[in-house]
Amino acid sequence: MWSRFAALPPYFGGKRQLCPVIFKAISGHLPQADWPRMTLVDAFCGGGAVSLYAKAQGMRVLANDLAERSKVIMDALIANDRVTIGEEDVYRLFVDGAASDHFVEQSFVPEMFMQRHAAFIDRAMASITQIEHRTKARLLKLLLIRYMFAVTPYSQIHSVNYHRWIENEEFHRLGMSRTKKVPYTAMHPLRILMSDKDKINRGVFPNGHRNEAYQEDVFEFLARAEGDICYLDPPYAGAQAYEKFYEVLDQILAGQRQELTLSEFNLEQAKVLLGRLLEASRKFRVVIVSYGSQRYPFEEFQELVRRIEPQATCMQLQYRYTMASKGFTEQLRKELLAVITHGA
Numbered sequence: 001m002w003s004r005f006a007a008l009p010p011y012f013g014g015k016r017q018l019c020p021v022i023f024k025a026i027s028g029h030l031p032q033a034d035w036p037r038m039t040l041v042d043a044f045c046g047g048g049a050v051s052l053y054a055k056a057q058g059m060r061v062l063a064n065d066l067a068e069r070s071k072v073i074m075d076a077l078i079a080n081d082r083v084t085i086g087e088e089d090v091y092r093l094f095v096d097g098a099a100s101d102h103f104v105e106q107s108f109v110p111e112m113f114m115q116r117h118a119a120f121i122d123r124a125m126a127s128i129t130q131i132e133h134r135t136k137a138r139l140l141k142l143l144l145i146r147y148m149f150a151v152t153p154y155s156q157i158h159s160v161n162y163h164r165w166i167e168n169e170e171f172h173r174l175g176m177s178r179t180k181k182v183p184y185t186a187m188h189p190l191r192i193l194m195s196d197k198d199k200i201n202r203g204v205f206p207n208g209h210r211n212e213a214y215q216e217d218v219f220e221f222l223a224r225a226e227g228d229i230c231y232l233d234p235p236y237a238g239a240q241a242y243e244k245f246y247e248v249l250d251q252i253l254a255g256q257r258q259e260l261t262l263s264e265f266n267l268e269q270a271k272v273l274l275g276r277l278l279e280a281s282r283k284f285r286v287v288i289v290s291y292g293s294q295r296y297p298f299e300e301f302q303e304l305v306r307r308i309e310p311q312a313t314c315m316q317l318q319y320r321y322t323m324a325s326k327g328f329t330e331q332l333r334k335e336l337l338a339v340i341t342h343g344a
Contacts, residue, residue, distance in 0.1 A: 004056055007077055007203025009145050011047035011069075012245055015233065015290065018335060019053040021317060022288055025339045026229060029286050035059050036208065039227035041284065043218050043277075044234050046242075048073040052203065059229075060209035064221045066263075068253045069246060072145065074213030075138040081206035083135045085143060085197045090190065092131070093124040093140065100126040103255055110164045112248055117151050120189050121252065139200060141253070146196045148249065151185050222280040230284040232277050235265040236291055271304060278308045282342060289338040298336055305338045313339045 005016050015022070030038065036058035042051045045065040055061050055078060063074045104118040104125075113121070124144050131137040214221055222230070235242065241262045243250065251258055265273055274291075281287045287309075291301055302314040317335040 001053065001056055004052055004203050004205075005049060006199040007142075007201075008048050008052065008073065009069075009142070010149055012240070012242070014047040015049040018290070018317070019049055022050065022231070022290065022337070023053065023057065025288060025337065026286060029339070029341050030228065032057070038229060040229045040231060041222070041225045041227040042231050042233075043222055043225075043281075044232065045070050045074055045078075045213075046233060048077060050231050050233070051078050054229075054231075055207050055209075055211055056205070058207050058209075060207075060227075061211040062214070062225050062227060063212070064214040064216055064218065064225075066215060066217070067242065067246075067250070068215070069145065069249055071213060071215045072138055072141050072253070075135065076142045076200070077203045078211050079213040080135050080139070080204055081211070082204070083133075083139065084201040084204050085136075085139050087194070087197075089136060089140060090143070090193050090197055093127050093144070093193070094120075094190070095127055096123060101255070104252055107251070107257065108248060112152070113148075114151075114185060117185070117189075121148065125252070125255065139204075143193055143196055143200060145249065145253075146200070147189060147192055148252070150192050150196070219276065219280055222277075228285045230281045230287045231290070232281065232287065233290040233292075234270075234274065234277060235263050236270050236274075236296065241266045274304060275308055278305065278340070281340075285342055287338075287340040287342070289340070291336040291338075292333070296336065301336045301338070305340075309338075309340045311341070315339075 001019075002016075008014065008016075039060040039062060040051070040054040042054070042061065042063045045051050045063040046067075048063070048070065051061050051063040051074065061078055063078045065071060065074070100122040102119075102122050104113065104121045105115060109115050109118045121144065124140075124147075128137050128140050128144070131140065218234075243260060243262050243266075247260055264270075274289075278287070278289070289305065298314070298316040302312075305312045305314055315337050317337055318333065
């Protein structure tokens with residue numbers, strides 16, 4: 001399974017390490033032998049780990065997320081089960097066949113990228129727009145996202161001054177962890193892309209179902225989605241907003257500057273919205289709620305969930321999580337989990 005996960009971008013807050021725990025909780029109510037006949041509804045797909053894991057377990061997957069960065073993953077790896085990236089596809093990213101608007105060069109140099117990185121990203125994005133095969137285009141966009149992470153420190157595209165320091169040879173400012181990234185900034189894009197192409201291709205596989213990807217308001221999605229298991233991993237108040245964390249990436253994918261709008265799940269009404277999610281998911285046999293807020297007391301989470309679902313099983317998990325922003329050091333993280341059954 002870990003080779004499948006290698007296809008995903010290293011998004012902050014990913015659930016790769018928690019997937020075995022999440023699916024063990026599911027197996028306690030729905031036997032694993034029955035999973036190939038079941039549908040998992042992933043309402044906040046995010047980095048795609050839970051959806052990809054469910055697909056590998058033989059479940060039909062309905063994945064949803066409003067963010068374009070997540071929709072790229074869903075189209076490329078969840079809904080797609082046969083189209084892969086060939087060497088000739090990678091070469092297409094270097095062809096000057098489409099007019100570039102130089103958006104990345106003009107907007108994010110030198111704070112986020114070196115000029116040559118930005119020039120390549122602009123050219124590659126322009127080339128992708130010329131590809132008529134939608135799934136192939138999404139795969140190449142995923143490949144380009146992985147490239148952007150590869151050449152930025154700690155895989156954080158919002159980092160500032162890193163490339164300026166390299167170009168000015170101010171290596172003393174980088175620190176040891178950042179210095180490890182320097183070879184990638186000097187590496188030709190083709191070498192990085194060819195390696196990442198193989199990783200992405202390992203994440204493309206059939207599982208006997210027509211898996212689907214959506215980009216909808218979560219409540220509208222839940223109202224019409226039909227399935228057996230619902231996984232809810234909403235943003236939460238007081239946490240780093242993904243819209244802020246990935247603002248630069250989102251603008252590159254959109255091809256223009258955008259006004260930053262935070263998810264309502266990151267604001268004060270987050271707890272009220274969590275209650276609404278529980279109400280909206282009552283039609284599913286098993287509901288898993290994952291809440292990773294480090295500041296939200298377990299007792300308060302349990303009280304909120306059981307106010308709506310009195311029979312819910314709530315637990316607090318601790319696990320080792322590699323925090324890129326802390327220099328790749330492992331940090332002890334907290335995850336609040338609720339398992340709710342409705343006649344399973």
